Amino acid sequence: MSILYPWQEAAWQQLQTLRQRLPHAILFHGAAGTGKADFIEHFARALLCENVQPDGHACGTCASCGWFEQGSHPDYRRIRPEALEDEVEGEEGEDKKAGKAKAPSKEIKIEQIRNLSDFMNISTHRAGLRVVVLYPAEALNMPASNALLKTLEEPPPGTVFLLSSNSLDRLLPTILSRCRKFALPMPDHAQALAWLQAQGVNDADSWLREQGGAPLAAMAQAETGSREEMDMLLQYLAHPGVEAALKTADKMQKVPLSALVSWQQRWLYDLFSCKLTGQIRYYPRYQRELKALADKVHVSRLMAAIKGANERRATSDHPLSPKLFIEDMLLDYTACCG
Structure with a gap:
């Protein structure tokens, strides 16, 4: 279930102004550990929803929302490094790493971008949008960056790219120029601290300070104990x-x-x-x-x-x-x- 965090509410309201004339590519940027990936997946779900709510959120009950929740939406693709996919598998108890000879890649590779071709060349389901989520964008290696750039220069109709980055200075200037940039905020200390305490994190203030004010990073570190x-x-x-x-x-x-x-x-x-x-x-x-x-x-x-x-x-x-x-x-x- 995609969620919004309390510090993202104002950004969500601001984002709704783009819905009328949606750019073909939006690059969300901000500090690591603040929930950008959750934010863009929440937005992707809303873009695909067949009964979007007045506040811009997905309805949660239509067929599209059901497919999204199950990870099987035909008009949605998520691209991220293999290492991140393995982290999620580990959380879900599906440890597939034991049979791998090599460590999972931390890069987004050109094959992952090329594999979008078939997806973008077929008709969308129920004549809706096609959404591609990619994060973190700085994980794109150079061949993958160049392949993505070609797609962004000639975007397929009805396709929206949602990218996320922790560090804009690590991206190709040409990719930056093809995207509408959208800043996502770092919560103030009091707001982040209140959220961590509500999650039951002990010694929340110290964990938060040590992670530079990023609440999700602080919670992840606190869970290691x-x-x-x-x-x-x-x-x-x-x-x-x-x-x-x-x-x-x-x-x-x-x-x-x-x-x-x-x-x-x-x-x-x-x-x-x-x-x-x-x-x-x-x-x-x-x-x-x-x-x-x-x-x-x-x-x-x-x-x-x-x-x-x-x-x-x-x-x-x-x-x-x-x-x-x-x-x-x-x-x-x-x-x-x-």
């Missing part, structure tokens, strides 16, 4: 040193690199903010350590470290060696604080 990996990194960042960097890198080489870089980026933000304003956003649990470091680190070195972390984020999905990647990241930070 463990901060062990994050705290291992934060303990090193609080007490940097060459020997500690090498030991920490050895212990953390199996942790997703994108997560490590994100944790470090937030730490650097807190360190910078603490030095300039005395404020700490992400890791108030480490207030004493951050203030001690802020007293001695030089602003120019800190700015260079922030720039380096941003650049490192772009390569974290495809490192030549995870251990060397982490060593380089931590030794650069050690030099910054030295």
Whole structure:
């Protein structure tokens, strides 16, 4: 069942103004962990509904809504990386990964885009719309991006593309130019905190701050019940040193690199903010350590470290060696604080 979250209500109302002259492609963008995928699937369901409600929501009772709920709507296609499909299978207890020789791909591949050809060349059911949902758009590899671009340049009649992205700067400018961009909001802290508490999340404030204010990411982390990996990194960042960097890198080489870089980026933000304003956003649990470091680190070195972390984020999905990647990241930070 597709849902809307409380912080998406205003965006939903704004979106209804596009229904009169619907663009052939809409690119929804915003921070990760705020529910963009749920939002666009909710919209897809509403576009296909045969008895859409005055507020723009699907009726939930027509044949089209029934097909959508069952995942068998003939005029709907969803494209996402194989890794995301496997996550859903795991949640549903259908573990198919055991028989796979290779790890599931984190990319959207050209075959997935080419497979849309037959779908887009046949008549729609009951003369309605045809809807393609694709996320995250930054997972498109270059051949897939070029194939999608050709489709967006000559869109089939009656077809709407709904794309979602966490990072517009990772998309081809030509794809951006072919889509109507629609921003989805980050909830304010109080609203996100209230929602997490309503879901029964313990220590919701800390989880929310550590995930940069993204409530779904905070809930996912809280459900693991463990901060062990994050705290291992934060303990090193609080007490940097060459020997500690090498030991920490050895212990953390199996942790997703994108997560490590994100944790470090937030730490650097807190360190910078603490030095300039005395404020700490992400890791108030480490207030004493951050203030001690802020007293001695030089602003120019800190700015260079922030720039380096941003650049490192772009390569974290495809490192030549995870251990060397982490060593380089931590030794650069050690030099910054030295």
